[in-house]
Amino acid sequence: MLLEIFSFSTLTANIDKSLHAWMAPWLAVVTELVIIGIVFLLFYAVLGLFLVYLERKVCAIIQNRIGPNRVGKWGLLQTVADFIKLITKELIPIRNADSFLFNLAPFIVIAASFMAMAAIPFAKGLHAIDLNIGIFYIIAVSSLGVVGILIAGWSSNSKYSLIGAMRSGAQIVSYELSVGLSLLAVVVFAGTMQLSAIVESQANGWWIFKGHIPALIAFIIYLIASTAEINRGPFDLAEAESELTAGFHTEYSGIKFAFFFLAEYINMFIVAAIAATMFFGGWMPFHIGHWDAFNRVMDYIPSVVWFFGKTFFIIYLIMWFKWTFPRLRIDQLLNLEWKYLLPLSLMNIVIIAFVVLMGWYFH
Amino acid sequence: MNGEFLILFFVVAVALVGGAIVFASLIAPRSVNAQKFEPYECGIPTEGPTWIQFSIGYYMFAIIYLVFDVETVFLYPWGVVMKSMGLRSFIEIVIFIFILGFGLLYAWKKGALKWV
DSSP states (O other): OOOGGGOHHHHHHHHHHHHHHTSOHHHHHHHHHHHHHHHHHHHHHHHHHHHHHHHHHHHHHHTTOOOSOSSSGGGTTHHHHHHHHHHTSOOOOOTTSOHHHHHHHHHHHHHHHHHHHTTOOOBTTBOSOOOTTHHHHHHHHHTTHHHHHHHHHHHTTOHHHHHHHHHHHHHHHHHHHHHHHHHHHHHHHHTOOOHHHHHHTTTTSOHHHHTHHHHHHHHHHHHHHHHHHTTOTTSOGGGOHHHHTTGGGTTOOHHHHHHHHHHHHHHHHHHHHHHHHHHSOTTOOOOOTTOHHHHHHHTTSOHHHHHHHHHHHHHHHHHHHHTTSOOOOHHHHHHIIIIIIHHHHHHHHHHHHHHHHHTOSOO | OOGGGHHHHHHHHHHHHHHHHHHHHHHSOOOOOGGGGSOOSTTSOOOSOSSOOOOHHHHHHHHHHHHHHHHHHHHHHHHHHHHHHTHHHHHHHHHHHHHHHHHHHHHHHTTTTSOO
16 A cells, blocks of 8 residues: 555645634635645746756757756756846737737636646645546647647737747647547546546556557657647747747747747646656556565655656656657658558557457556 | 636636736836837848738648547547446447548548648
């Protein structure tokens, strides 16, 4: 059994109890909501700043450079300094732009990524909302971000932005299919869409091992498709800087630009967190079947360490892709999805259905 | 917490963006210059209108996507009950995916997946 000392449910239950002890019920609920809102807001901002720093460091290591090293210890405060710079910059209104849509776009992009975070189980007993359609909800909400991107590109009244937004729209909606179908693999194995139940179902081994080959195929498809879905290299032709300057957010300045940047990195975290939760057991420690002694030793590593370890491993993989592969062309990109990944994932679903029917996976 | 509290996350996200933009517009400098408000195009004045008809290729993919995405949504409830239903659901999904794959093949042969 998992060690109760690492469970966050006791902590949250205690906070709940003590708030209810000296407050009116409605006031306690409001206080809890405020606490949750502030905690998630801080987490969101710190995570965004850290991921940008991490990206620059990883890029520097791969290109044999040092990377940011002046601001703060090891350059850790570099992105904080960047943020302060961005928030003090002028917000330039573009002439002839559709100003209502132009200002609306950052709201949609940020809201999509922030709401997707609500359903992610970060550790044992540490999730804001445990929906019974958890994974479905995350797919649905995170794909709303593309609306913001299209609006941003269209309303800017700039050709670079328009081309970038169109490419991005075609790319994101195409790869959405493979993401959905590859995550369906784990839903079939686990028989539920609730994220906490999916994590619990991996207590005797992660799905990538228990589901052997079909799960592995699904994971590889998911990794490729989700890299494309978050507009990252080698699929970053929506913001191909050598031809489109910055793609759909060319015309944005100051803090509005920062929000697009932030949402992109948070989306990367969400994608990696889903991969970790669905295929690598989320906060579940590394367990092997009935090796109780081994499993027991693994339980001594806190669940939150497991979750962030796996997530950052996948984030590192996605960053590694960007700095290794050259950028694709739009027709190559769409061919890859429609002629290779989509037929493959449809076939994979049939194989998984057969494997589950025959019981050829580890229970 | 229940699903209704998702509205909290929406409100916080909107407050984050709104608050930051208001704060930035209060402290940010402001200067007026006719050239500054032009859309960026290599630093030279924009040539012609931007809001024009656009390559049909993107819309073709969007339409095929719509079909397949709805099918994916149908597959999720099936995924949940697959284990408990057994053979019947397997046969059904083979038929379903066959029809779906046939649709993809049709679009492919018709040239809908060709980039123009």
